[in-house]
Amino acid sequence: MKSTVSGLHHITAVSGPPQKNYNFYSKQLGLRFTKKTINFDDPFTYHLYYGNYNATPGSSITFFPWSNVVDGAPGTGESTIVDYAIPNGSMVYWKNRFDELRISYSEPITLFGHKMLPLQDNDGMMIRLVEDTRVNSLETRGSDGVDDGHAIRGLFGTTLSLADTGRTAELLREFGWTPGETENGIERYSSQPENNLGTVVDLKKEPNLNGRVGRGSVHHVAFRVPDDEAQAEWREKLTGMGFQVTPVQNRDYFRSIYFREPGGVLFEIATDVPGFTKDEPLEQLGTGLQMPQWFEKHRKEIENRLPELIT
Numbered sequence: 001m002k003s004t005v006s007g008l009h010h011i012t013a014v015s016g017p018p019q020k021n022y023n024f025y026s027k028q029l030g031l032r033f034t035k036k037t038i039n040f041d042d043p044f045t046y047h048l049y050y051g052n053y054n055a056t057p058g059s060s061i062t063f064f065p066w067s068n069v070v071d072g073a074p075g076t077g078e079s080t081i082v083d084y085a086i087p088n089g090s091m092v093y094w095k096n097r098f099d100e101l102r103i104s105y106s107e108p109i110t111l112f113g114h115k116m117l118p119l120q121d122n123d124g125m126m127i128r129l130v131e132d133t134r135v136n137s138l139e140t141r142g143s144d145g146v147d148d149g150h151a152i153r154g155l156f157g158t159t160l161s162l163a164d165t166g167r168t169a170e171l172l173r174e175f176g177w178t179p180g181e182t183e184n185g186i187e188r189y190s191s192q193p194e195n196n197l198g199t200v201v202d203l204k205k206e207p208n209l210n211g212r213v214g215r216g217s218v219h220h221v222a223f224r225v226p227d228d229e230a231q232a233e234w235r236e237k238l239t240g241m242g243f244q245v246t247p248v249q250n251r252d253y254f255r256s257i258y259f260r261e262p263g264g265v266l267f268e269i270a271t272d273v274p275g276f277t278k279d280e281p282l283e284q285l286g287t288g289l290q291m292p293q294w295f296e297k298h299r300k301e302i303e304n305r306l307p308e309l310i311t
Contacts, residue, residue: 003234004175004176005176005177005191005223005269006176006191006224006225007057007058007191007195007198007199007223007224008198008221008224009060009222009224009268009272010057010058010059010060010155010222011062011082011155011220012062012218012268013063013064013125013217013219014063014064014065014069014123014213014215014218014219015048015064015122015216016065016066016067016069016215017065018046018063018067018309019309019310022309024121025050025061025121026143027144028101029050029146031050031051031052031061031143032051032053032143032286033049033050033143033286034050034051034055034060035047035048035276035280035290036048036286036287036288036290036311037290037291038302038306039064040249040251040295042064043298044306045064046063046064046306047062048062048065052140052151052153053140053141055275055277055282055285056154057193057197057224057270057272058154058198058224059153059155060154061082061155064219070214070215071214071215071216072211072216073211073212073214074126074161075209075210075212075213075217076161076208076210077161077263077264078160078209078211078213078218078265079158079218079220079221079265080204080206080211080218081158082127082128082155083116083128083129083130083157083159083200084127084129084130084154084155084156085135085152085196086129086131086150086151086153087132087133087135087149087153088131088133089131090129090149090150091108091117091129094117094129094150095108095117103119111183111184112180112183112188115130116128116129117129120216123216124215124216125216125217128156130156132153132156132196135153135154135197138195138196138197140153153197154195154197155197156199156200157201157202158221159186159202159203159204160202160221160263161206162204162205162207162263163206163207163263163264164205165187167263168261168263168265169189169203170262171261171262172189172201172203173189174237175191175223177191178191185204186204187203189201189202189203220258220265220266221266222268223268224270224272226272227272228248228271230271231255231257231269231271232248234269235248235257235269238257238259243259243260244259245257245258245259246258246259252279253274253275253278254271254273254275255271256268256269256270257269287311289303
């Protein structure tokens with residue numbers, strides 16, 4: 001193989017009403033609203049993107065917001081925690097901000113030497129802010145009053161809850177991820193992308209979580225490759241390993257292939273190209289409703305049926 005699968009590209013989850021989702025992730029967490037588009041498989045539903053100011057790979061959390069979706073619950077065979085990277089020394093800032101906004105959080109913990117601030121988002125998804133010295137020099141801008149120096153830089157990683165971790169661990173090693181230590185029953189795998197974002201996947205053996213997909217559930221975890229050539233190589237390799245891999249899907253801002261990893265989590269491998277400035281300049285990301293060319297003839301109907309979203 002010419003390339004490894006280096007770092008996470010994005011994580012996609014299910015949320016409740018889009019306005020509440022936007023209010024939490026943009027106005028409270030201070031992530032930049034980088035793209036307002038539609039679910040390509042359900043065009044009368046939004047697909048909302050948040051990330052750092054430059055919308056770099058490894059910084060994005062995306063959501064399919066459905067107003068009437070059932071509440072989700074963490075389950076075996078799912079990503080059950082989403083971790084965000086903040087600069088070292090930012091924990092006090094975020095605790096003070098959450099106190100001012102009356103957002104509940106748990107006491108900080110330390111895992112693998114990293115300080116973490118656990119909380120739930122507005123839909124109940126477990127998230128943690130993780131101090132990481134590697135992102136100290138990564139510049140971004142905080143939204144809605146979040147101080148630039150303490151703003152979330154992007155993804156730190158995710159936790160996969162699995163009936164058994166063995167075969168998933170083998171796949172991560174095939175991707176080129178490095179096994180680390182085990183702490184509190186959690187196996188850490190790491191990658192080293194150039195921007196130090198999306199560097200961690202934790203594997204936790206939790207065979208008896210009777211979850212339910214709904215609001216607050218992670219839909220899939222996307223990993224990075226640089227381009228279409230690398231993606232094609234990995235599609236061929238994964239197919240040869242016995243995985244049922246989808247054909248390449250054009251997601252406008254990246255190309256994607258999907259498959260279920262051995263523990264049941266839906267994995268995606270996404271290209272870094274062409275990126276989020278394909279249809280909006282950097283300064284205007286997230287300001288207009290974007291949709292793929294093949295839906296443009298239905299734009300008026302789609303706009304009329306989408307719920308109101310004030311940004």
